[in-house]
Amino acid sequence: MFTNIGEFLPFILGGLTTTVQAFLFGAVLAYSIAIVAGLMRTSKLAVVRIVATIFVELFRGTSLLVQMFFFAFVFPALTPFTPSLFLAGGLALGFNYGAYASEVVRGAVLSVPEGQKEAAISLNMSKVQRMRFVILPQAIRIMLPGIGNNSIELLKGTSLVYFISLADMTYRADILRGANTALSSQIEIYTYLLFTYFVLALPLIFLTRWLEKRASKGVSTA
Amino acid sequence: MSWDWEFAFEVFPDIVGAIGVTIGATVVAYLISLVLGLVFTLLRRSSFKPLSLLMAGVIEFIRTTPPLVQLFFVYYAFPMSPFTTGAVVLGVHYATYVSEVYRSGIEAVPTSQWEASKALNFSKAQTWQKVILPQAIPPVIPMLGNYLIVLFKETPLLAGIFVTEMLQVARIIGADTYRFLEPIAIVGFLFLVLSYPSALFIRYLEKRSGKLHGSAEKGVKT
Amino acid sequence: MTEEVVDNEIKESENENENIVVSYKDVKKAFGDTVVLNDLSLNVAQGEKVALIGPSGSGKTTIIRMLMTLEQPTEGTIEVDGEMLWHKEVNGELLPADEKHMRKVRGKIGMVFQQYNLFPHMTIMRNCTTAPVNVLGISKDEAKTRAQEMLDKVGLGDKVDNYPSQLSGGQQQRVAIARSLVMQPKVMLFDEVTAALDPELVGEVLEVLKDIAAEGDTTMMLITHEMEFARDVADRVLFLDNGKIAEHGPPSEVIENPQTERLQAFLGRFNNS
Structure with a gap:
């Protein structure tokens, strides 16, 4: 057992680029959406709040995998626009994790004390200035650990692109398993795959820990 | 392609028929995660350092690697039915999350409770059983409830190991008829209809218990 | 009824020949059914130091928070330098002011x-x-x-x-x-600025306030529970009670020689401590 590492591991790592690309695409989309939707949910205007809430609940309430199938197989049938499989997977990852992360953003913005906003008003800052100079810099510090955790979930979630036949690491491992049917080989393949994902997650884990420590230190309570 | 009501009505019973499998897998996995999560928490708190460190590592590994890959690993390594494999893997995966919930509950119990138990000469087991856990668990029940919903939304992954839950049925229909729109939409709809009211109920519970804790939190702030 | 109204209004004559910077006209503030401020009319002159005293819940904080645009008056208007803060006059009609107008006016307040x-x-x-x-x-x-x-x-x-x-x-x-x-700012508002401080730190802050007051040109409205300080610094003291100005005048009258029983009782609490 575990004698085929020289053959199996490089084959699995052939999907590393796809996995990382899906992760990066999903992350950029997710956190852009999270900021926009999260801020919309703290808006004074009911319409803005409701639109954002519907979006968030829709993508949190249905499953990631269902959404991925939707973007990959239903979307092209419904619209004249046919996303590539990569785009379909990336959109599902971005929308789904963005919806979750928007809750983190909203919570962080709401946790900045009301007195900060009042002080900014007393200095005659505009709404945009209040957000930019006073609320967001404090909220970001509070939200970063949550975003860090969310990114670990996102990395795990990229494995679902296997279902829409994107050749990520999980998909490559499946091909490998099809060609090596001995029980010991199958265990070996998935062991390497699990450890590869773990190694990829490690920087995110340490980053999140560090952010948690920093957030618990540098924030005022006033 | 546009929406075909006739087709939708035709396939609806097939998909709903699989709801039993989806809910069954959810419930079994949830029970496993509740029990195993507590075991994880207690082992993690063991005063025997190597054990608690090992436990911390195992928890971190399971928590940060994709459940889909874990499903494949167990499915191809152990001779278990797809359903059993799915329930066990999801149960173990989410036990790592549930154990975090227990931990936060236990850490919220004031140290004076431990000291009082010592003063009353309770054994360690008695202290856990009669003093700590009865105080630690009720406040975290809403958070535990949350994971029931999270697990429910993870069950489509079981399609990967050919469990005939709702999404797998929709996929089979889609592959047979080349119509994915209605089956996927129906699955999404069913997930939303089941998970959203549950989520609202959990949030209601959270708000209620949050109010009870409100005064204590205020004291800690400033 | 009529007596109350007269009580609440501060006669223009008091500020005669002076430049008025802040002017409250028939201002009312209610949160739901709870009226916290009723029919308030008040003029503050350029450079004047006004101390607001009174029990908590008497409406004094609401007065200055409305001037800072932190709370919106339910009725009435507030003017700063002759310009309405919360309203805009368009074709003879009073409309709620937009953010831009409000920022322009509130720039004079700190x-x-x-x-x-x-x-x-x-x-x-x-x-x-x-x-x-x-x-x-x-x-x-x-x-x-x-x-x-x-x-x-x-x-x-x-x-x-x-x-x-x-x-x-x-x-x-x-x-x-x-x-x-x-x-x-032309007008500075101080909302119980020493109330959250440890007793030994109160002095240093009051000293700074006294220095600013001594320079003279800044208009100041101060909510305070430091009666001695109010007496030293203020040109005028307003005693708020139940959402109304119950007594007003120079400190020598209001603090040294309170007329109403309510104010006597209120001041009595400070003399004892």
Whole structure:
């Protein structure tokens, strides 16, 4: 057992680029959406709040995998626009994790004390200035650990692109398993795959820990 | 392609028929995660350092690697039915999350409770059983409830190991008829209809218990 | 009924021949069914120091928070320098003011809070320069010079690179005062600025306030429970009770010689302690 590492591991790592690309695409989309939707949910205007809430609940309430199938197989049938499989997977990852992360953003913005906003008003800052100079810099510090955790979930979630036949690491491992049917080989393949994902997650884990420590230190309570 | 009501009505019973499998897998996995999560928490708190460190590592590994890959690993390594494999893997995966919930509950119990138990000469087991856990668990029940919903939304992954839950049925229909729109939409709809009211109920519970804790939190702030 | 109304109104004659900066006209504030302020009419003259005293819930905080646009009046108008703060007159009709109009008018007002409300993520210098640079549009260098001057004035010129959490409560409050001064407001509002401080730190903050008052040209409205301070600094004292001005006049009358039983009882609490 575990004698085929020289053959199996490089084959699995052939999907590393796809996995990382899906992760990066999903992350950029997710956190852009999270900021926009999260801020919309703290808006004074009911319409803005409701639109954002519907979006968030829709993508949190249905499953990631269902959404991925939707973007990959239903979307092209419904619209004249046919996303590539990569785009379909990336959109599902971005929308789904963005919806979750928007809750983190909203919570962080709401946790900045009301007195900060009042002080900014007393200095005659505009709404945009209040957000930019006073609320967001404090909220970001509070939200970063949550975003860090969310990114670990996102990395795990990229494995679902296997279902829409994107050749990520999980998909490559499946091909490998099809060609090596001995029980010991199958265990070996998935062991390497699990450890590869773990190694990829490690920087995110340490980053999140560090952010948690920093957030618990540098924030005022006033 | 546009929406075909006739087709939708035709396939609806097939998909709903699989709801039993989806809910069954959810419930079994949830029970496993509740029990195993507590075991994880207690082992993690063991005063025997190597054990608690090992436990911390195992928890971190399971928590940060994709459940889909874990499903494949167990499915191809152990001779278990797809359903059993799915329930066990999801149960173990989410036990790592549930154990975090227990931990936060236990850490919220004031140290004076431990000291009082010592003063009353309770054994360690008695202290856990009669003093700590009865105080630690009720406040975290809403958070535990949350994971029931999270697990429910993870069950489509079981399609990967050919469990005939709702999404797998929709996929089979889609592959047979080349119509994915209605089956996927129906699955999404069913997930939303089941998970959203549950989520609202959990949030209601959270708000209620949050109010009870409100005064204590205020004291800690400033 | 008529008596109450007369009681509540401060006769124009009091401010005769003076420049009026702030003018409340028939202002009412209610939260739902609870009326916290009723039929308030009040003029404050340029350079005047007005102390607001009264039990909690009497409406004094609401008066200054409405002037800072932190709370919206339910009825009535507030004018600053002859311009309405919450309203805009369009074709003879009063319409709610938009953000742009409100910002223009409230630029003349500054406020210091009970809880200091310094920005924890900024150094003391940046606390004092962010608004001048971005709101007033002055250069960074000029803002720094002004901020340094004001921080020197409150005795904290050497703390520019510190963060708020590194300062004591009294020091933080003095920074908050300097931060507000850098904006050069015509009217400064002080909402119980010593109430959150440890007793030994109250003095340093009151000293700073006295210095600002002594310079004369800034109009000040102060909510305070420091009666001695109010007597020394204020030109006029208003005693608020149940959402109304129950007594008003120079400190020599209101504090030294209270007329109503309510005020006597209120002041009695301070004399004992």
